[in-house]
Amino acid sequence: MVADRAGVSPKTVSRVINNERGVRAETxxxxxxxxEQLDYHPNLAARGLAxxxxxxxxxxxxxxxxxxxxxQTGAVQRxxxxxxxxxxxxxxAGSPDLGRAVSTLIGQLRLEGVILLPxxxxxxxxHTTLATAGIPAVxxxxxxxxxxxxxxxxxxxxxxxxLTAELIRCGHRRIAFMLGRAGHRATEQRYLGFADAMQAxxxxxxxQLVQTGNFEFTDGLECARRMLLSxxxxxxxxxxxxxxxxxxxxxxxxxxxxxxxxxxxxxxxDAPVATMIWPQLSTVRQPVRAMGRLAADLIIQHExxxxxxxxxxxxxxxxLELILRGSIASVRxxxx
Amino acid sequence: MVADRAGVSPKTVSRVINNERGVRAETxxxxxxxxEQLDYHPNLAARGLAxxxxxxxxxxxxxxxxxxxxxQTGAVQRxxxxxxxxxxxxxxAGSPDLGRAVSTLIGQLRLEGVILLPxxxxxxxxHTTLATAGIPAVxxxxxxxxxxxxxxxxxxxxxxxxLTAELIRCGHRRIAFMLGRAGHRATEQRYLGFADAMQAxxxxxxxQLVQTGNFEFTDGLECARRMLLSxxxxxxxxxxxxxxxxxxxxxxxxxxxxxxxxxxxxxxxDAPVATMIWPQLSTVRQPVRAMGRLAADLIIQHExxxxxxxxxxxxxxxxLELILRGSIASVRxxxx
DNA sequence: GAGCTGATTGACAGCGCTGGCAATTCCACT
DNA sequence: AGTGGAATTGCCAGCGCTGTCAATCAGCTC
Numbered sequence: 001m002v003a004d005r006a007g008v009s010p011k012t013v014s015r016v017i018n019n020e021r022g023v024r025a026e027t028x029x030x031x032x033x034x035x036e037q038l039d040y041h042p043n044l045a046a047r048g049l050a051x052x053x054x055x056x057x058x059x060x061x062x063x064x065x066x067x068x069x070x071x072q073t074g075a076v077q078r079x080x081x082x083x084x085x086x087x088x089x090x091x092x093a094g095s096p097d098l099g100r101a102v103s104t105l106i107g108q109l110r111l112e113g114v115i116l117l118p119x120x121x122x123x124x125x126x127h128t129t130l131a132t133a134g135i136p137a138v139x140x141x142x143x144x145x146x147x148x149x150x151x152x153x154x155x156x157x158x159x160x161x162x163l164t165a166e167l168i169r170c171g172h173r174r175i176a177f178m179l180g181r182a183g184h185r186a187t188e189q190r191y192l193g194f195a196d197a198m199q200a201x202x203x204x205x206x207x208q209l210v211q212t213g214n215f216e217f218t219d220g221l222e223c224a225r226r227m228l229l230s231x232x233x234x235x236x237x238x239x240x241x242x243x244x245x246x247x248x249x250x251x252x253x254x255x256x257x258x259x260x261x262x263x264x265x266x267x268x269x270d271a272p273v274a275t276m277i278w279p280q281l282s283t284v285r286q287p288v289r290a291m292g293r294l295a296a297d298l299i300i301q302h303e304x305x306x307x308x309x310x311x312x313x314x315x316x317x318x319x320l321e322l323i324l325r326g327s328i329a330s331v332r333x334x335x336x
Numbered sequence: 337m338v339a340d341r342a343g344v345s346p347k348t349v350s351r352v353i354n355n356e357r358g359v360r361a362e363t364x365x366x367x368x369x370x371x372e373q374l375d376y377h378p379n380l381a382a383r384g385l386a387x388x389x390x391x392x393x394x395x396x397x398x399x400x401x402x403x404x405x406x407x408q409t410g411a412v413q414r415x416x417x418x419x420x421x422x423x424x425x426x427x428x429a430g431s432p433d434l435g436r437a438v439s440t441l442i443g444q445l446r447l448e449g450v451i452l453l454p455x456x457x458x459x460x461x462x463h464t465t466l467a468t469a470g471i472p473a474v475x476x477x478x479x480x481x482x483x484x485x486x487x488x489x490x491x492x493x494x495x496x497x498x499l500t501a502e503l504i505r506c507g508h509r510r511i512a513f514m515l516g517r518a519g520h521r522a523t524e525q526r527y528l529g530f531a532d533a534m535q536a537x538x539x540x541x542x543x544q545l546v547q548t549g550n551f552e553f554t555d556g557l558e559c560a561r562r563m564l565l566s567x568x569x570x571x572x573x574x575x576x577x578x579x580x581x582x583x584x585x586x587x588x589x590x591x592x593x594x595x596x597x598x599x600x601x602x603x604x605x606d607a608p609v610a611t612m613i614w615p616q617l618s619t620v621r622q623p624v625r626a627m628g629r630l631a632a633d634l635i636i637q638h639e640x641x642x643x644x645x646x647x648x649x650x651x652x653x654x655x656l657e658l659i660l661r662g663s664i665a666s667v668r669x670x671x672x
Numbered sequence: 673g674a675g676c677t678g679a680t681t682g683a684c685a686g687c688g689c690t691g692g693c694a695a696t697t698c699c700a701c702t
Numbered sequence: 703a704g705t706g707g708a709a710t711t712g713c714c715a716g717c718g719c720t721g722t723c724a725a726t727c728a729g730c731t732c
Contacts, residue, residue: 009712014690022710041443045384046688049717054381064409069400073426085445088424090409107377109421217612243612250614272402276553276579276609278586345682350720358680382718385687 006034017042044085048110055084057299058105058114060126062093066272067288068117071140074292075115082300087111091120099125106133113299115292116140118184121151136302136309138295143185150314152295156186156268159284159320160193161200163266164238166282166324168201171331172236172264176209176227178220178248180240187215190240190268209234213244220247228255228263235263235331242267242274245281249327260329270323279326287318294318342370353378380421390446391420393635396438396462397453398429402608403624404453407476410628411451418636423447427456435461442469449635451628452476454520457487472638472645474631479521486650488631492522492604495620495656496529497536499602500574502618502660504537507667508572508600512545512563514556514584516576523551526576526604545570549580556583564591564599571599571667578603578610581617585663596665606659615662623654630654 003010008031015023016031023031034040048054059075061068068088076086089105091098102125105111113136120126121139127146130137139151167175177194180187191210198205208230211223220239224247227234239245245267249259257263260279267274270285298314339346344367351359352367359367370376384390395411397404404424412422425441427434438461441447449472456462457475463482466473475487503511513530516523527546534541544566547559556575560583563570575581581603585595593599596615603610606621634650 010688011690011712012710015711018690024710027710039439039443041440043385043446043688044444045381045390045446046717047690048381049379049385049719050688050690052690052717064402064405066400066402066405069402069405072424073400076424076426085423087421088408088412090412103375104377107375108380110379110381243608246612250612253614271608272579273609273612276582276586277613278589346718347682347720348680351681354720360680363680379718382687383720385689386718386720388687388720 002031002034002038002040005038006031054110054112056087056109056111057084057296058109058111059086059088059117060091060102060114060120061088061117062091062120064090070288071117071292071295074289074294075296076292077289078293078296078300084112084296084300086296091126093119093123098123099129102126102129103133106130106135111135113137113302115295115299116142118142118186122183122185136299138298140291140295141185143183143188145315147313148309150298150309152291152298153185153315153317154286154291154320155317156189156284156320157193157196159322160190160238160268161197162193162322163268163282163284164194164197165200166322167236167238167264167266167328168197168203170264170328172234173203173331174206174209174232174234174236175203176211176234176237177205178223178227178237178239178244179210179212180244181214182212184215186268187240194238206230206232206234213240213247215241215243217243217247220244221251224248224251228252228257233263236328237263237265239265239267242269242271242281242283245283245327246273246277249277249279249281260327261332264328266327274323274325281327282322282324285321285323287320290318338367338370338374338376341374342367384446390448392423392445392447393420393632394423394425394441394445394447394450395453396425396427396450396456398427398456400426406624407453407628407631410625410630411632412628413625414629414632414636420448420632420636422632427462429455429459434459435465438462438465439469442466442471447471449473449638451631451635452478454478454522458519458521472635474634476627476631477521479519479524481651483649484645486634486645486652488627488634489521489651489653490622490627490656491653492525492620492656493529493532495658496526496574496604497533498529498658499604499618499620500530500533501536502658503572503574503600503602503664504533504539506572506600506664508570509539509667510542510545510568510570510572511539512547512570512573513541514559514563514573514575514580515546515548516580517550518548520551522604523576530574542566542568542570549576549583551577551579553579553583556580557587560584560587564588564593569599572664573599573601575601575603578605578607578617578619581619581663582609582613585613585615585617596663597668600664602663606657610659610661618658618660618662618664621657621659623656627654 003013079086115138117140121142137149145151213219213223237248245265248265252263267281267283270283274281274283339349415422451474453476457478473485481487549555549559573584584601588599603617603619606619610617610619
């Protein structure tokens, strides 16, 4: 069809579409014109079948949420630049036949690569199944970086250190820390950053003031209560995410504490809730969309050559952005 | 491969996979066993190419967010039951070459159907492009229901009426209303429901107490301020979504109003923020995941026959769930 | 047991494109 | 003009399945 109109063979049209070299400029133009006029769109399935590829990248996630949506938007953007498409697949991290589910997906779709959002990025079944099938996978913020696959991370530790340092700079000495879910890289890194800053300033961490909140708002309520009821109340709370920080705000309010003067609260993620409460949360913004973009990029960079990953294994760390808002106040002399 | 092992022709394997009738039970079992043993997964691209279909449904959205992620999860669930896959595609509602983008997508992917999330569900370009290509589309909560395509809606009007009635039952008489963005079906329906309830109780709506907030938190702040500064302060505020309701909470707090006693506030959507502030918002929960499921279902029901949509055009309305939480208080005698 | 009908099954071509080559064209240089 | 080598282009087969239709088979009837 297009070939006829351009007066060339189908193969030449194929060459133009795939941007192969060795097509005379004049021919190229003629073909492009024909494509344009006929509003021709090559059939992905046929291209895939003939070329033994799929033009598909998978994005596997567990729980839906803001994060997923934002991440996938970034990933799709990058995919488009290379004429690929993103296949989103919710997967149950706890399911017993997760492995089977994954192998069905990759078997049917012949995905060219897969992006794993946490906590899937830490499940051995997923990793093994993918590796066995020879499908390149990029792990997002994994707890344990796989030796044979790249990962995309953010430097949570540094950001947590900086945010803690800011609290210290404002005169806070007793700072409570609310941990996220065990087994998440973020949980570990954010705590380490907090500890770094405390240690650097010669401050001790009161074990009573470190509570585990699993990243959930409701857990955060409980943690905050325990913290604020402790004999020596902290002057600041660092929550590992904004949901829990919001919980701390609620509890403080119920206890009639004047915010932020009587209690500074900071979170992490810059979730929507961070700016929907008063005082607005100081927090750390994650470049989620950029991470999606980068993850897709790693897959795409890898793809054309079909060799292993470049060495050293790419492990980009994206920078986080400190967002200081009204939830931090300086400690008055009598509190310090 | 599988055919050999089962001692049948490839065509019979195909029949089994596609669940076609006319395969003897014994043969069917033999093929299934072979499939199982070989861990065989049919190649989607090949199936698509040969069968002139794609096994792909598109989900087009504009802005990422919680809603999208939740919706798509429901849609994928339904797709899996029919061995289909969901292709998510962020599209810029404002872009001048939106039409071209859509036609490229459907041209390449040969989507079997498309689900349009608002505001895309109201853009004529999208609808026309899809219709021209003969691709079934389901419009989610469109402002104007297209005559030739089904839509999935929620009964916002009824829910808004019920929630307003609840406020009235608690003794509220002066109730302010915060409108969403103009041109959204939700904006209109929620207001109408509010007006229904007011009228049913013989209450008048003070024009000063109806403000437009565009569904944004920041706009909500401004609206709430105007409402609460008005000569006769309302005893309750109905915000068209939870983000704006959260804004009202913030403003009320800054004005030292005791919540919920001095001011009741209700929202809509049951967004995450609804339970992350104090008092927790009374609101209306949208069955987002169920909507995703249903939208996919409509496409899938339509597909096998390749005829037009059934008549009358399916326009399911899902029920919303009233969620009553702490943000509503009864009006004291002296306020009423 | 022949004959007939409907249920199963298989043979074959082809979906729309891309690899792997062979054929052709182009161009610089003798 | 003749020649060799590189640059273009086309031919052919086939990717892994399914649509079509013909072939075969099982179960009955007489």
